[in-house]
Amino acid sequence: MRAKGRSVAVLALCAFILAGIGGCKSTPAGTGAEYTASAPGNNGDVTVSVRVEGKTIKEVKVISHKETAGVCEKPIQTIPAAIVKGQTLAVDTVSGATVVSQAIIDATAKCLEQAGLD
Numbered sequence: 001m002r003a004k005g006r007s008v009a010v011l012a013l014c015a016f017i018l019a020g021i022g023g024c025k026s027t028p029a030g031t032g033a034e035y036t037a038s039a040p041g042n043n044g045d046v047t048v049s050v051r052v053e054g055k056t057i058k059e060v061k062v063i064s065h066k067e068t069a070g071v072c073e074k075p076i077q078t079i080p081a082a083i084v085k086g087q088t089l090a091v092d093t094v095s096g097a098t099v100v101s102q103a104i105i106d107a108t109a110k111c112l113e114q115a116g117l118d
Contacts, residue, residue: 032058037110039103041067046103048080050111057084057117060108067100075101083108 032053038045044066051059060080065072075094079101082091089109093101112118 033115035111035114036063037107037114039106039110041065041072041100041103043067046100046107048104048107048111050108050115052112052115052117055117057087057112060084060104062104065100065103067097071097072100075104079104080108 032051034049034051036047036049038047040046045064046062046067047064049059049061049063050057060083062076062080065076067076075097078094079091083089083105089105089112091105093105109118
């Protein structure tokens, strides 16, 4: 009976650990960790992926959105690049596309919080 109780405890511990790292997707050794999160845009959620190595933001990518074509392209290109270049979320939003710009920033902030860099 003791072995059964120990097995249940081990399974519960494993489930707890896996639940705690649910927002993190591991990447190959030497490339850091990748996190994903979403924030509301004009037409639905904007989802970003952020790759972190140590305390350095290596890459920010918009991986899904439903924003209006012709409006969203500039912030999707410039906001992630500015975050990586400056290593900060204090970047300028794109005029005429402030909601999607802020959604990218907010989703990136959630990823950095998951990484313990908030």
